[in-house]
Amino acid sequence: MQWEVVIGLETHVQLQTRSKQFSGASTTYGAEPNTQACEVSIALPGVLPVLNKKAVECAIKFGLAIDAEMAPRSVFSRKNYFYPDLPKGYQISQFELPVVGKGKMTIQVPAGKNTEAYEKVINITRAHLEEDAGKSVHGAVEGMSGIDLNRAGTPLLEIVTEPDMRSAAEAVAYAKKLHELVQWIGICDGNMQEGSFRCDVNVSVRPKGTEKFGTRREIKNLNSFKFMQQAIEYETQWQIETLEDGGTIQQATVLFNPDTGETRAMRTKEEANDYRYFPDPDLLPLEVTEADKARVKADMPELPQALQARFISEYQLSSYDASTLTASRAQADYFVAVVNAGAEPKQAANWVMGALSAKLNAEEKAIADSPVSAAQLSALLKRIADNTISNNAAKQVFEGLWAGEGEVDAIIEAKGLKQVSDTGAIEAIINEVLAANQAMVEEFRAGKEKAFNALVGQCMKASKGKANPAQVNELLKKALG
Amino acid sequence: MALNLDDIKRIAHLARIQVSDSEAQETLTKLSGILGLIEQMQAVDTTGITPMSHSQDVTQRLREDVVTKTNQRELFQSIAPATQDGLYLVPKVIE
Numbered sequence: 001m002q003w004e005v006v007i008g009l010e011t012h013v014q015l016q017t018r019s020k021q022f023s024g025a026s027t028t029y030g031a032e033p034n035t036q037a038c039e040v041s042i043a044l045p046g047v048l049p050v051l052n053k054k055a056v057e058c059a060i061k062f063g064l065a066i067d068a069e070m071a072p073r074s075v076f077s078r079k080n081y082f083y084p085d086l087p088k089g090y091q092i093s094q095f096e097l098p099v100v101g102k103g104k105m106t107i108q109v110p111a112g113k114n115t116e117a118y119e120k121v122i123n124i125t126r127a128h129l130e131e132d133a134g135k136s137v138h139g140a141v142e143g144m145s146g147i148d149l150n151r152a153g154t155p156l157l158e159i160v161t162e163p164d165m166r167s168a169a170e171a172v173a174y175a176k177k178l179h180e181l182v183q184w185i186g187i188c189d190g191n192m193q194e195g196s197f198r199c200d201v202n203v204s205v206r207p208k209g210t211e212k213f214g215t216r217r218e219i220k221n222l223n224s225f226k227f228m229q230q231a232i233e234y235e236t237q238w239q240i241e242t243l244e245d246g247g248t249i250q251q252a253t254v255l256f257n258p259d260t261g262e263t264r265a266m267r268t269k270e271e272a273n274d275y276r277y278f279p280d281p282d283l284l285p286l287e288v289t290e291a292d293k294a295r296v297k298a299d300m301p302e303l304p305q306a307l308q309a310r311f312i313s314e315y316q317l318s319s320y321d322a323s324t325l326t327a328s329r330a331q332a333d334y335f336v337a338v339v340n341a342g343a344e345p346k347q348a349a350n351w352v353m354g355a356l357s358a359k360l361n362a363e364e365k366a367i368a369d370s371p372v373s374a375a376q377l378s379a380l381l382k383r384i385a386d387n388t389i390s391n392n393a394a395k396q397v398f399e400g401l402w403a404g405e406g407e408v409d410a411i412i413e414a415k416g417l418k419q420v421s422d423t424g425a426i427e428a429i430i431n432e433v434l435a436a437n438q439a440m441v442e443e444f445r446a447g448k449e450k451a452f453n454a455l456v457g458q459c460m461k462a463s464k465g466k467a468n469p470a471q472v473n474e475l476l477k478k479a480l481g
Numbered sequence: 482m483a484l485n486l487d488d489i490k491r492i493a494h495l496a497r498i499q500v501s502d503s504e505a506q507e508t509l510t511k512l513s514g515i516l517g518l519i520e521q522m523q524a525v526d527t528t529g530i531t532p533m534s535h536s537q538d539v540t541q542r543l544r545e546d547v548v549t550k551t552n553q554r555e556l557f558q559s560i561a562p563a564t565q566d567g568l569y570l571v572p573k574v575i576e
Contacts, residue, residue: 281536
């Protein structure tokens with residue numbers, strides 16, 4: 001049987017605020033245990049929550065960025081459950097009326113082994129404001145758990161998708177896009193190691209072609225894209241095998257073990273979803289007016305979608321190139337800088353997405369730390385455009401720039417990469433090559449087109465790659481005429 | 482909606498409240514009374530009325546994002562049953 005995997009994501013995005021969601025305690029990461037846990041964080045009796053304005057603005061920014069419906073009035077609710085790192089016995093969250101409603105994001109799924117790259121729209125169900133819990137520390141004292149409430153009350157925006165994704169690749173593409181977006185609009189630092197961006201992934205499988213969803217299992221707290229990919233692939237396979245062996249899937253929360261690459265059930269959810277939500281009487285309805293939205297919008301950077309549209313209309317880039325370049329703000333800024341310095345946009349796009357991005361990936365560097373500056377890349381592209389160097393030679397110059405060997409023209413000079421465009425010199429090379437490769441010439445004359453390319457290759461080789469390929473082509477045709 | 486004793490036990494468990502059988506019986510009567518009242522209220526036509534989420538007709542005031550709290554760990558932990566290295570200690574919890 002053919003199976004189809006159905007995936008939805010819930011992402012907890014830690015908002016970039018100085019103070020907590022409902023109190024003036026600091027949110028700085030890595031402080032000594034409980035030194036940032038005020039009376040509200042530790043839930044002393046009689047304390048009252050007061051909502052953070054900045055956190056609300058972050059939520060509005062996100063809503064604007066995904067073109068979402070936004071609730072003019074949203075409500076905070078208590079989600080009741082017992083755990084030592086939640087001293088109130090409830091988490092303040094939003095349930096029936098979240099601040100951000102339905103929106104959408106367009107993701108770019110990269111080409112896989114047997115698939116082309118494609119775009120897909122992922123529907124966002126909602127995004128709501130809530131507070132984080134504290135942390136439990138195990139093993140410090142025999143038979144006890146230690147509780148650190150520094151994180152308790154940290155502002156979170158939980159972003160929930162529809163079950164729209166159909167592969168691990170799509171889920172990862174969405175998570176990456178969301179990760180870039182929240183940093184782009186400046187609401188989250190995106191630090192996954194410190195838990196600023198955590199994904200819960202709901203996975204179920206169903207026979208391909210059927211409508212009804214299978215029973216889902218939720219993979220909790222994935223904090224790297226690599227683990228997300230592995231966890232979804234393992235979980236999908238496990239569910240398919242279980243069903244094919246005649247078993248059934250129980251709704252459960254599972255954890256991913258990076259060491260074994262496996263997922264393991266954490267607790268079954270028989271009492272799940274019985275959080276007995278009710279409106280928190282300590283908090284009044286949150287009002288978001290058109291004026292609030294306009295004020296926040298004025299403070300936002302140009303969004304990826306807008307920038308994409310501009311790249312397509314102004315620079316005539318393909319939609320795929322435009323969305324790839326706007327995958328991160330740093331990359332988009334870099335590309336614009338290359339073009340503004342005089343490079344041809346399509347060529348600039350190819351180099352930024354090609355050679356530069358490959359090199360950055362290989363050395364695990366961010367584009368902001370690229371050893372080749374936008375100005376240098378632009379200067380290099382100009383030398384290709386004015387026929388000083390060939391594309392191949394340009395790759396060597398790029399390596400030189402990367403290694404810090406100097407500026408473009410100096411490297412071209414030092415490596416002797418200047419392209420030969422002198423007709424006489426190229427003709428001389430062609431004559432030599434033709435004389436030495438009579439057999440190929442015969443083949444070409446006998447109608448073998450491939451022999452022509454082989455001869456071009458020989459000429460390029462004889463010129464040590466310096467001959468202008470277009471000219472070689474043209475003159476060789478003439479010579480064989 | 483009719484409640485039974487099992488519902489009461491389950492609700493009590495979720496709230497971590499211990500109830501004896503006689504207390505559960507008593508609670509069943511009281512809770513059923515409340516639900517009965519709500520059932521009567523549901524006969525009222527509320528078409529076009531925005532559901533109320535708070536008894537006061539005002540909206541939330543917001544606080545500027547400024548750190549105003551100082552570290553008072555010593556004071557807070559002086560009334561905690563057990564602490565070590567700045568952590569509050571609780572009976573071991575295992576996932």
